[in-house]
Structures are given as C-alpha cells and as structure tokens.
Amino acid sequence: MKNFYQRLARPLLFSFDAETAHHLTVGWLRTASHFNLALRALKSFQPPSKPKTVFGLKFPNPIGLAAGLDKNGVALPAWAALGFGFIEIGTVTAKPQPGNPRPRIFRLPAQQALINRLGFNNDGADAIADRLRKLHNSGRWPAVPVGINIGKSRATPLEQAKDDYLYSFRLLREFADYITLNVSSPNTPGLRELQEPKKLSDLLQAIGKEAGATPKPVVVKISPDILPTDLKAILAVCEEHRLAGIIATNTTLDHTSIPPQLDQAGGLSGAPLQEKSTASVREIAGRSTIPVIASGGICDAASAREKFQAGAQLIQLYTGFVYRGPGLLREIMAAM
Ligand SMILES: Cc1cc2nc3c(=O)[nH]c(=O)nc-3n(C[C@H](O)[C@H](O)[C@H](O)COP(=O)(O)O)c2cc1C
DSSP, rough: HHHHHHHHIIIHHHHHHHHHHHHHHHHHHHHHHHHHHHHHHHHHTHHHHHOOEETTTTESSSEEEOOTTTTTTTOOOHHHHHHSSSEEEEEEEESOOOOOOOOEEEEEEGTTTTEEOOEEEEOOOOHHHHHHHHHHHHHOOSSSEEEEEEEOOOOOOOOGHHHHHHHHHHHHGGOOOOEEOOOOOOTTGGGGGGGGGGHHHHHHHHHHHTSSOOOOEEEEEEEEOOOOHHHHHHHHHHHHTOOOOOEOOOOOOOTTTOGGGOSSSEEEEEEGHHHHHHHHHHHHHHHSSOOEESSSSSSSHHHHHHHTTTTSSEEEEEEEHHHHTTHHHHHHHTTT
C-alpha cells in the first residue's frame, strides 16, 4: 500500500489543488463503501488489530480518523475497511453551510503540513442524520466506534451556541458511539471563546441534561493555543461535568515555524503542530485521569509513540494520512 499510495495515488492526487484532491478521495471511498468487493480490496491493507477499551467503548485498534476528513459521514464503511480503529465524522453544524470562499486548504509538503480555513462546510445535522439512518438500515454500518463531532453554525450568534449544539446533539446522538463538542476550530469567529470555563460549563451542563436514559460518552476537542493556566481551569470544568474524554488538539494559529512566503490565514496542522499538541496531551494526562485522544502532527511511528508516551489512550490522524496514506496505519501498528 505504501508503494501504491506514495508512488501512484499521491502524485495523482497532488496534481490537483488540495480541496479537489480531498473531494476525489472521499468520492472514491464513498463509492467503494457501496461495494463488498471494493471493501474487501481495501481490507487487504488493514493493520492487525490490537483491541483497547476506553470510556466503555471497545476499539479494535487505537488509531482513529480525525474530524474533518469525512465531514458529512459519506464513507464510513471504507474508513473502517482501511483499518481505522474508530472514525470521527463532522464537524456537523445545526444548519447546512458552504464554508469560506475557495481556495481554503493549502499544502506545505516540505513542512509535512496543511493550512485550512474551511469554516465548517457541511450538509447540516438534518441531512447527515438522514444519511446515517439510511446507512444503519442498509446493514453496512461499520464495526468500529463512530464519533460525531458537532460545532456551532456560523450564522448562530455565540450567545445562542448552546441551542445550536443541542439541536445537532438531539438529532445525531442515536448514531454516535461518542459525541465530540468542537470548541476549538479557529475558522468560525468566536468559537474558541466557548473554551472559557464559564461558557464551557454552561454548554456541558446543557448537553449533560439531554443525556437521556442511555447516555453517550461526550468528549471536548480543545485548541493547542490555550495557556497553561487556562488549561487548568478547563480541566476543572471537564472533571466537574464528568467528561468521558478530551481530544488534544485541534489546529494551531501559531504559524511561527512557517516561512512567510508560504503562510496563509487558517489553522496549521501536521508536523509543525506535533510538539505543541504533545505538550497539551502531557499536561492533561499529568493533571487529570480523563482519557486523552491525541491529534496533531502524527506523521510516523515515532510521533505516534510520542503521543502514547505523553499519556494518550487513543490517537487520530489527518495531515499525516494525507501525506503518507493508509500505509501509515500499518507503520504505527507495527511499531506498537
Ligand atoms: C483540512 C482540514 C479540515 C479539518 N476540519 C476539522 C473539523 O471539521 N472539525 C475538527 O474538529 N477538526 C478539523 N480539523 C482538525 C483535525 O481533525 C486535526 O485535529 C488537526 O488537523 C491536527 O491533526 P493533524 O496534525 O494530524 O492534521 C481539520 C483539519 C484539516 C487539515
């Protein structure tokens, strides 16, 4: 698979702009999701399983697909066939929205990085709930945990954010093994303010009240740009509300490692984020017993090991997967 992806698929994909390549990939995987033969072919590249139980869910391996790659939940069977131990779809917002004007994803190959300012382009909670219901009824639902990442619609004022999250939560929770509250994407104005302890507490309380008879694990995805003192306060809120987990981290607004001529507005991901996001993982794992899902700059076996050594229970891939393809899963699993 390494040879196939790095010799053939990646050069072909990288001959297109980053967003076109993204749509082509997700489109192929969406089509493959309908055909058993195609899924079987993808499965032949799967890494061996290494089951792990975290917040009550059984993961066949600890490597997940990070939010943003399949925002609309169109290719769940294919991601599972490729060997991901869990899949996080979204970010889903209550209202469908087009996101920011293109171009809005930029490759920085020399830095093994991406910059994006997509702005939560997605089909909206209603359409995505319909799609997930159909998949469920079709019998093709994947045999790995599925997380649904929800965020605030751009048109909803920050003061009404809670209602927006609640709307998506009510529609989508029946399909989710866990729900992620995304309060850390840098491309929706004001969103990161929801990390302020009082605002976060209000949001967690509102979601907690909705939990119902069979509560689903709720996790929060945080930014790598939080100051250590603020992180302490956030952790206290998460513990008070008995959060199931924390995803550390989203993309960063710290572009100091990027040459000015390559820089773009947006969230930076990939290798330049690795150290910062590992520092967040280490800080959280050192201060709290809440399980940590690490995301940020995992591009090879060494950077994956670094996250586990810092205290992560699970990891998620985005930018590393774009540069390395499915071979990255095998490489990480072989080194574990
Ligand atoms: C193009 C792109 C789109 C993303 N979209 C989302 C998103 O919708 N929701 C979210 O929580 N994170 C999103 N992310 C962040 C990733 O899930 C991940 O947390 C981040 O990129 C750090 O991991 P990485 O260095 O492995 O890419 C996106 C990242 C990229 C590069």
